[in-house]
Amino acid sequence: MRLVVTRRIKPLKFGGIIIPFLSIILGVFLATIALYALARVPPGLVYSSIGVSLVSPQMLQTFVMLVILGVALIIPFNAAIWNIGAEGQIIWGMIASAFIGLCIAVHYIYVSPSAAAQYSGVPGAFILPTPTATGKEVVAKLSMSPQAGVALMLILASLAGAMWALIASLMRAFLDIDEVATTLIMNYIAYYLYNYVVYGPLQGVTISTSGFGLSNPLHPALQFSRISVSTTATWEGVGIMIGVFIMAWFILRHTTFGLRLRILGSNPNALKAAGISVRKYIVAVLTISGAIAGLVGTIFFAGNMYQLMKIKTITTPPTHNIGYTAILVSWLSMLDLRGVPFAAYIVASLFQAGINLQASLGSISGGAMISSGALTYVLIGFVLTTFTILRVFSEYRIRIVRGRG
Amino acid sequence: MSAPEAASKPTPFSKEGQPPAKGEVTILVRNLVKRFPGVVALDHVKFDLRKGEVHALLGENGAGKTTFVKILYGVYVPDEGEIYVDGKRVTFTSPLDAIRHGISLVSQIPQIIGSLTIAENIILGLEKYGMMVKIRKVENFIREQSERIGIKIDPNTEVWKLSYTQKQLVELLRAVLLGAHVIMLDEAVTFLPIREKRKFYRFMRDFAKQGGSVILITHKIPEAMEAADRITVLRRGKYVGTVNAKEATLDLIRKMMFGARSSEITYKRLPSSKPDDKVVLEVKDLWVMGDYGAFAVKGVKLQVRAGEVLGIAGVAGNGQLELIQAIVGLRKVRKGKILIRTNGDLKDMTNKGVGHIRKLGVGYIPDEPLKYGVSVENNIEENLAMLPLIAKTVINWRKMRALAKKIIEEYKVVTPSSKTPVKLLSGGNIMKVLVSRELTVAKKMLVAYNPTRALDEVTAINVRKIIKDKVIKDRIAVIMASEDLDEIFQVSDTIAVMNSGRIVGVFPAEKADRDKIEKLMVM
Numbered sequence: 001m002r003l004v005v006t007r008r009i010k011p012l013k014f015g016g017i018i019i020p021f022l023s024i025i026l027g028v029f030l031a032t033i034a035l036y037a038l039a040r041v042p043p044g045l046v047y048s049s050i051g052v053s054l055v056s057p058q059m060l061q062t063f064v065m066l067v068i069l070g071v072a073l074i075i076p077f078n079a080a081i082w083n084i085g086a087e088g089q090i091i092w093g094m095i096a097s098a099f100i101g102l103c104i105a106v107h108y109i110y111v112s113p114s115a116a117a118q119y120s121g122v123p124g125a126f127i128l129p130t131p132t133a134t135g136k137e138v139v140a141k142l143s144m145s146p147q148a149g150v151a152l153m154l155i156l157a158s159l160a161g162a163m164w165a166l167i168a169s170l171m172r173a174f175l176d177i178d179e180v181a182t183t184l185i186m187n188y189i190a191y192y193l194y195n196y197v198v199y200g201p202l203q204g205v206t207i208s209t210s211g212f213g214l215s216n217p218l219h220p221a222l223q224f225s226r227i228s229v230s231t232t233a234t235w236e237g238v239g240i241m242i243g244v245f246i247m248a249w250f251i252l253r254h255t256t257f258g259l260r261l262r263i264l265g266s267n268p269n270a271l272k273a274a275g276i277s278v279r280k281y282i283v284a285v286l287t288i289s290g291a292i293a294g295l296v297g298t299i300f301f302a303g304n305m306y307q308l309m310k311i312k313t314i315t316t317p318p319t320h321n322i323g324y325t326a327i328l329v330s331w332l333s334m335l336d337l338r339g340v341p342f343a344a345y346i347v348a349s350l351f352q353a354g355i356n357l358q359a360s361l362g363s364i365s366g367g368a369m370i371s372s373g374a375l376t377y378v379l380i381g382f383v384l385t386t387f388t389i390l391r392v393f394s395e396y397r398i399r400i401v402r403g404r405g
Numbered sequence: 406m407s408a409p410e411a412a413s414k415p416t417p418f419s420k421e422g423q424p425p426a427k428g429e430v431t432i433l434v435r436n437l438v439k440r441f442p443g444v445v446a447l448d449h450v451k452f453d454l455r456k457g458e459v460h461a462l463l464g465e466n467g468a469g470k471t472t473f474v475k476i477l478y479g480v481y482v483p484d485e486g487e488i489y490v491d492g493k494r495v496t497f498t499s500p501l502d503a504i505r506h507g508i509s510l511v512s513q514i515p516q517i518i519g520s521l522t523i524a525e526n527i528i529l530g531l532e533k534y535g536m537m538v539k540i541r542k543v544e545n546f547i548r549e550q551s552e553r554i555g556i557k558i559d560p561n562t563e564v565w566k567l568s569y570t571q572k573q574l575v576e577l578l579r580a581v582l583l584g585a586h587v588i589m590l591d592e593a594v595t596f597l598p599i600r601e602k603r604k605f606y607r608f609m610r611d612f613a614k615q616g617g618s619v620i621l622i623t624h625k626i627p628e629a630m631e632a633a634d635r636i637t638v639l640r641r642g643k644y645v646g647t648v649n650a651k652e653a654t655l656d657l658i659r660k661m662m663f664g665a666r667s668s669e670i671t672y673k674r675l676p677s678s679k680p681d682d683k684v685v686l687e688v689k690d691l692w693v694m695g696d697y698g699a700f701a702v703k704g705v706k707l708q709v710r711a712g713e714v715l716g717i718a719g720v721a722g723n724g725q726l727e728l729i730q731a732i733v734g735l736r737k738v739r740k741g742k743i744l745i746r747t748n749g750d751l752k753d754m755t756n757k758g759v760g761h762i763r764k765l766g767v768g769y770i771p772d773e774p775l776k777y778g779v780s781v782e783n784n785i786e787e788n789l790a791m792l793p794l795i796a797k798t799v800i801n802w803r804k805m806r807a808l809a810k811k812i813i814e815e816y817k818v819v820t821p822s823s824k825t826p827v828k829l830l831s832g833g834n835i836m837k838v839l840v841s842r843e844l845t846v847a848k849k850m851l852v853a854y855n856p857t858r859a860l861d862e863v864t865a866i867n868v869r870k871i872i873k874d875k876v877i878k879d880r881i882a883v884i885m886a887s888e889d890l891d892e893i894f895q896v897s898d899t900i901a902v903m904n905s906g907r908i909v910g911v912f913p914a915e916k917a918d919r920d921k922i923e924k925l926m927v928m
Contacts, residue, residue, distance in 0.1 A: 256796045259787055266782040273735065273777040274792050275763035 019390045020332050020339070024346055026390075027383030035378060045360055046353075050379075053352035060233035061304065062322070062351050064241045065296050066344035069326030070333060071248045072292035076285045077335050078252070080265035085168060085183030086323030088190030089290040092164045093157035093297015094318065095194060098202055098308050100156050101218045101301065105149030108205065108216075110136040126219045130208040138205055138216075146221040150236070153222070153298050161294020162287045164190065169286035173279040179286065187323070191311055194318075198310045213310025224303040234303040240295055248292075249337055261285050293323065325351070328384055334391075350379045430489075431456050431618050432477065432508075432587060437486035439472055441829055444821060446472040448642040449486070454587065459609055459619040461633035461650070463626065465662055465861035466833020467819050468639040470622045474589045477620075478510040479503040509580035511593040515572035519565035523547060526564055527579050543582065550578055554608050556601065566697065568722055570601045577608070588612065589620040595858070598720040598888065600927075606632040624861050626658050638662055663863050670862050672891050674914065675869065678876040680713035680898055685746045685850055685882035686732070692740035693724075693731045701727035703906035704741070709850070709882040711746075714873065716897030716914070717886040720926050724906035725886035726772055729854045732884065733769045734759035745850070764793060768847030770840060772854040778839040781828035785809045785820065785838055788827055794846040812841040816871075832859040840868055844875055851875075853885040857892060869896045894919065904928055 028050060035041040053059055069086055076083045106126075111119070116137035119125040128138040142149065168182040195213070203209065204216045224234035252258035261281060263271055268278050300318065301308070311317050329347050333339030354376025432454040439447040447469045454460050462470050475481045477488065479497030488495050490506045497503050500510070517526045524544050531538050547560040551574065558571050567575070573593055580588050594605045609619045609632065623629050629636055630650050638645040638661040645661045659667040686709040695701030701724040709715045719725050730736035732743060737756060744751040747765055754762055763769065771777035779788050786805040789812075790796040796805065809823035816837040820830055827835055836859045843851065851872065857865035873896055876883055886903070887893050893900055900917050902910040902925040910925045912918075 254802070255799055256790060256793070257798065259783075259790055259796075259800065263780040263783060263787075263791055267776070267780040269776050270778060270780045271791070272759065273733075273769060273771050275734075275758075275760035276791075276793065277758075277760060 023387035027386040031382035049357040050353040057231040059348045059352035063348035064237045070329040070340040073330040076289045079261040086293040088187040089161035089293035090297045091190040092160040093294035096156040096160035097153040097298040097301040100153045106140045109139040130206040157298040158291040158294045162291035165286045165290025169283040173282040215308035218306040237299045433489040458634040461621045461629035461636045464639035467831035469642040507586040509585035511576045512591045524560040675873045680710040683711040687744040690741040693727045712880045714883040716893035718893045719903035734762040766848030768843035768851040770853035770856045851883045
């Protein structure tokens with residue numbers, strides 16, 4: 001008797017559904033054991049936090065962004081081009097949105113405190129919370145319709161994300177420099193560039209912002225509208241998510257571009273012989289990915305942040321590292337577009353569960369010992385590890401054979 | 406089927422698990438079944454290999470030959486059946502198991518690392534299987550053997566510098582060094598010129614004399630009859646019969662392989678397509694670099710007219726590959742011109758790029774179909790839609806399905822559906838998909854290299870007929886390089902002989918003298 005491991009000709013039927021599902025259950029179970037062993041976190045609390053977060057409206061914003069980013073990453077991943085640079089592309093989206101929202105769509109009027117009162121309640125005018133160092137009040141006035149402003153923010157953010165990805169794509173296509181390294185390294189360049197911007201071109205004009213690494217706040221008319229008071233998710237964000245998803249589905253399933261990018265992942269030589277420029281496809285695939293990631297920058301800026309705020313430590317960027325988390329989403333979806341919403345839902349719930357758990361722990365022991373980030377990553381980490389192991393079963397068959405070999 | 410069943414008596418085991426006496430059966434296979442999704446690749450196949458024999462395995466495309474040796478090599482695990490090696494029941498789950506039992510496989514594609522030397526490659530191979538050998542010993546072995554066989558190789562050259570023949574020899578020598586007593590050759594010598602092939606066959610004969618056994622897969626029946634002791638034929642996954650090579654005739658084997666369809670086999674020249682005066686392709690003083698920094702095509706001049714099949718005969722490695730690649734735009738032209746008729750005029754297409762040239766209505770059948778022809782992970786419909794000439798920006802999948810169905814029907818492609826990934830089809834069926842796709846887009850010209858290489862006789866002849874019909878019907882121009890002289894004679898209207906990068910003779914096919922052409926090829 002012995003175990004025989006053979007590769008399946010075809011992956012396990014329904015493996016794409018069963019395996020992620022099973023890994024979540026098993027992963028969460030193992031994570032509770034680990035959390036209990038390491039920090040005496042009561043398992044009941046872990047389960048209840050997860051249970052709550054599965055239906056919590058608070059996770060919606062994370063879900064929206066993870067779906068968009070999951071789609072953004074699945075496009076190059078299908079072509080075996082690895083975009084690890086969503087972080088940097090989001091940052092560029094934020095900077096571009098801030099540039100439009102703070103500099104182009106509005107102009108500022110400096111008035112004496114007494115004259116400021118006449119602007120309160122005037123449509124299109126917004127008095128910044130604090131005055132300038134010289135005591136002047138600052139009134140931001142719209143220079144264009146808010147719809148045009150929002151549209152411009154999205155367009156420029158998308159372009160900025162695309163341009164940032166373009167650099168890495170050109171290096172890959174023409175110099176054959178590995179895009180995994182370049183996209184990753186460029187994230188850190190983007191973080192520092194962001195810090196330069198909040199102290200330079202986009203720094204705020206008022207006493208509380210200028211020199212503190214803060215930009216002006218975004219005009220309320222340009223802010224996205226929240227779905228309800230209990231969530232940070234916005235209607236605009238949901239709209240963009242649906243739009244991006246449908247577009248990606250159409251491209252991947254119904255265009256020669258989508259078909260060829262999938263072939264690029266498995267057999268670039270066949271594409272060449274068919275007369276298709278592989279370089280063009282590498283550039284296009286990464287740029288599209290960057291463009292979608294750039295949109296998430298706007299969702300962050302106009303939906304949650306409203307203001308650029310300097311990055312204090314490189315591990316806590318304003319993106320909350322969601323560009324990396326999205327890699328897990330695309331992986332959990334097994335590079336299948338249909339799997340992205342499910343994977344995003346689960347990862348977003350676990351994210352929220354970490355936050356909830358930390359809050360409950362704080363109320364129990366009177367002082368949280370573990371950060372919500374750590375809790376989140378323990379959960380997600382265990383799920384991913386189980387997933388990686390279980391995936392083997394989708395591709396290999398294990399049976400017991402009698403007799404000796 | 407009237408084929409004689411096992412011409413001479415193989416030695417069945419009296420009891421299961423009993424080792425055979427010396428000089429008898431070394432591998433015995435019973436009731437072997439292997440199913441792939443939608444296809445039964447092997448259906449209760451039996452087989453026996455004796456010590457000291459060369460045993461040829463024949464069958465048409467998709468008969469299950471490759472699947473069979475892959476099972477013996479541990480690549481696939483059978484669904485049912487028993488395999489005995491020297492009387493012991495075995496279950497191989499990886500090639501490592503097979504190698505431990507002294508069974509080695511040499512396939513069409515050399516599996517050696519280009520940047521290492523031959524000796525390093527072989528040492529690496531041995532270490533992988535847990536054998537420690539001194540490099541000096543390996544070097545000496547290679548020198549001795551290569552000298553004996555008559556294909557000279559220096560064990561200290563890097564592998565990328567070797568010709569295909571030399572690489573295959575390295576593969577074979579590695580198998581011997583691994584201590585194999587059974588070597589399986591899966592079309593491993595198919596691409597070699599006949600003179601080199603004979604050297605390999607002689608080597609196999611010696612190996613068998615010393616007590617080894619060889620399983621030889623080929624689709625050339627005369628070669629099997631010449632090189633093998635016994636011949637086993639498979640058809641559509643079923644065992645047909647085993648005959649002694651000495652007693653076999655070409656007709657008998659063909660009947661066993663193809664059944665009633667064997668009557669379709671003919672090497673008569675196909676009807677001429679009567680070329681007109683319109684030149685479609687003109688190549689002027691073409692110079693193209695090969696992979697190793699030397700010119701592979703040296704001042705080639707040729708013309709192909711509408712309705713003409715130009716066959717380029719030659720021994721592999723004389724610049725045909727580079728010439729073909731330059732014509733479709735896959736290889737840079739250093740000097741000279743390529744002109745293709747576009748809108749009534751011959752236009753300069755030199756170095757315009759493969760995308761540009763293909764858009765003119767040029768079909769291309771490449772030399773390595775799995776690498777350059779199709780994408781094996783994708784299905785037939787997708788492999789059609791990938792060509793710019795077949796699908797525009799937005800794919801009409803209904804149209805693709807209809808086209809795929811048409812091709813499956815017309816070319817008798819054996820596949821569960823048009824949505825089956827191409828990698829699950831047999832080599833011959835993949836080739837059919839490729840050829841039919843390229844004929845669909847060849848509105849003006851077809852450029853081909855060994856278009857029927859992996860195909861069995863019946864299919865190959867049918868493909869040639871289809872190409873010829875297309876030329877007659879649509880008046881396209883065909884330029885086709887082939888290492889198979891029968892093929893050149895069967896389809897060509899004009900035969901050009903290529904040797905050392907030059908065209909050394911051009912003949913109208915009706916008046917071409919085979920002896921003369923063969924002499925020019927090896928001159």
